[in-house]
Amino acid sequence: MRFLLFFLLFSGAILAQTEYPKDYFSPPLDIPMQLSGNFGELRPNHFHAGFDFRTLQREGLEVHAVADGYVSRIKISTYGNGKAIYITHPNGFTSVYCHLQKGVGAIENYIEKAHYKEKSFEIEMFLKPNELVVKKGQTIALTGNTGSSEGPHLHFEFRDSKTEKIINPMLFGFDKDVKDTKKPSVSAVYVYPVDSKTSVNQSKRPLLLNLSLQKDGSYLANKVAANGKIGFGITAVDYDNVSGNRNGIYKLQTYLNGKPSFGYQLDTYSFDDMRYVNALIDYSRYKTTSQRVQKLFMVNPYKLSFINTDDANGIVTVVPNLTSVYRIEVSDFQGNTTKISIPISYDLSSTIIDKEPVVSNYFVKVNKDNNFTKNNMSVFFPAGTFYEDFDMNFNVKDDTLYLHDETVPVHSNFTITIEDNKYTESQKEKVFIADISKSGRVGYNSTSRKDNVFTTKVRSLGKYTLAMDTAAPTISIGSAIEGKWLSTQKTIQLSINDSGSGIKSYNGYLNGNWILFEYDNKTRRITHNFSDGIVAEGANDLKVVVTDNVGNSTIFETQFFRSQK
Incomplete structure (x- = not known):
């Protein structure tokens, strides 16, 4: 009966998979496709939502509609995607073109009229199917460097028109334009003691494992001797044959004694998934060293849609009298795969390296509301603000709120409240709750006020204080x-x-x-x-x-x- 149920579920999943057209869409540029960023790459606070195409390090190249359709949305912003055009196609998909210099022809005329109608540079418009119809290959815009772009390029996406889910362009046949015979490169493998009771190779801190290349092209890590619960993490990138860019990986799967443990495949995901990149990576290491290590386990399960795990959420429990083999397989879209094997055994040797000390005076539970108050300042964390429980340092000194530090990732907004009666009524209009960077830079946060109480919602830990701005631009x-x-x-x-x-x-x-x-x-x-x-x-x-x-x-x-x- 259990086998029949599994078969029915598996068959249903296969039937439910979307068939993506391979030859329906053409490239958006006339030049050969070279990537400076691929789908699902790890970026600050998000996974990359599409392809970044190189544009010969300059602006002004023609951008073409990849298929028949109509312009369904235009958004002009000073940050993010800058100038962006969305084209909805009759086959149920939408193509997106970003960081544009300007539109072309009727599209640019439409944009210009909208600017003057709304008397604003930043605009967003949703169009009807008959307003701006385009044909496949039609020039719709010129490439640029607008928004948060760090250099001239075209950011290009595919989305499901109904669900708004983002889809890997490789699935639409774009893989044939990107030659890739190279295996992904795994530059580092770490082993983590998951709790305070566990030690790994006599250490209660994460350790870097040595890798040895084998004759068959796979890698063998040095032996892991541990007790209790452990997890693994990797730093990995992929290269194609043309661009030389450090791309993100497409597929990852781990196995414990031959059974799947933790994995994902970057075909499609939603915008709700984006910020979970901070849960997937070792965020503390990233903030202190800029190294993005993907953790192949979950201490507290998070809702990243494309992650698949076993019942232990990728965590390995090392027990006496049992040796295990942990295997990591990292693949690109073309199927080039790098394999790493890690032998694991039980060990009760004395700990040599203790856990790194944490300065803290409070403990935050992920699944509960948390409220902390001192003097005239308070902070409220709704349940689900963080990804894992942690020891938090909270203090108020010299009119400044010290709220731990930036090494702990924050998933959703929390509230800071500061009460202060030293300002006059006219001064209060110029006062806001500011964040203070390591360099001392003061950052603005949208602040509401009721009498002497100032409130803001933010999404990062650090230092906060009241600041007054009386200087004009x-x-x-x-x-x-x-x-x-x-x-x-x-x-x-x-x-x-x-x-x-x-x-x-x-x-x-x-x-x-x-x-x-x-x-x-x-x-x-x-x-x-x-x-x-x-x-x-x-x-x-x-x-x-x-x-x-x-x-x-x-x-x-x-x-x-x-x-x-």
Whole structure:
């Protein structure tokens, strides 16, 4: 009966698998596909949602619709994906194109009208099927470097149009354009004592294992002698034959004595999965060394949809009179696989290396609400804020809240409350709860206030305090244009900055009419293009207003001349 039930469940899963069209979509660029980032790569606070295509280290390459469809969404942001276009296709999938320089043709005209209608650079529009229809191969945009891009490239995604789940582009036949005969590279394997009672090779701290290459191409780790519960972690990347980029791995599977223990395959996942990257990796090691070690076990199970584990959640319990073999297999999409075997035996030798001491005065339980108060400051952690129980250091000293440190990952928002009656009513409008970085930089957090009580929701541990910002933003221009003729210039460019709470908004006006300024967060410059057609013949009065997050404003005014003839 149990076998029949397993067979029915397995058959149902096979039948439910989505069939992805292999030859329906064409490449979005005319140049050969070279990756600077692949699907599922480990990134800060998220898994990479698509492919990053190289664009010859420059902007302005034509971007093509990969199939017939219609533009269903356009989002322009100063951060994140920058300028992004979404195309919904009749076969149930949506393609996404990000960090664009600009749209082309009717799409760019539509975007420009929306900017002026909403009087904002940052816009988001959801379109109907008949508004902007596109054909396969049609040029829809030019590649750029907008948003949080760290260099010119095209970020490209596929999504399920109904569920919004992100899908690996390799499944749509893009694997044939990326030649890869290289096995993934595993640069480090760690073994972890899972609890305070366990020691591994006489250590209560994680240890790096030595790997020896075998004649068959696999690797053998040095023997693990332990008692109690242990887990493993790896640092691994994959290379293709063309780009030379350090890509993320596609598939991982571990086995304990031949039985599957912990694994995943990066075919598809949802946006709800994204932040669980901080649970998958050894977050403390990442924050202190920048090394991303994937933990192949879960102390407290987390809801990452593509993880599959045994009943022990990948944890190995080492018991007397039993030797075990733990095997790790890491694969890319083409099936190139690296295998590592780790022998495990029971050992009760005295501990030589003790657990690293933790400065703490409280203990946080993951599955319970936690509230801590001292003096005039308090913090509330709802159940599920963290991934694992931990010893926390909480203190208030010199008007500063010391909330452990950044080595513990936070999954969801928690609340900080500070009561202070030293400010006047006018000053309170300029006060916010600030985070303080290691370098001493003060960061703004959106803060609400009721009388003398200030409240904010944040998603990282560290130092917090009340800060007041009474300094207005700055506006500057590289070369003065007062009274000058700008007939040959294509743009006007200004630099804007705020060293306190940060810029909330900026608006430009030409002869009293609102004009579009595009903001580049990397250079902190705003640019108006005269091709918008707002500039007048002869004299033009320019006014720019910049406001920070607590309401301080600066106004820049000048007059210039321009001939359109």
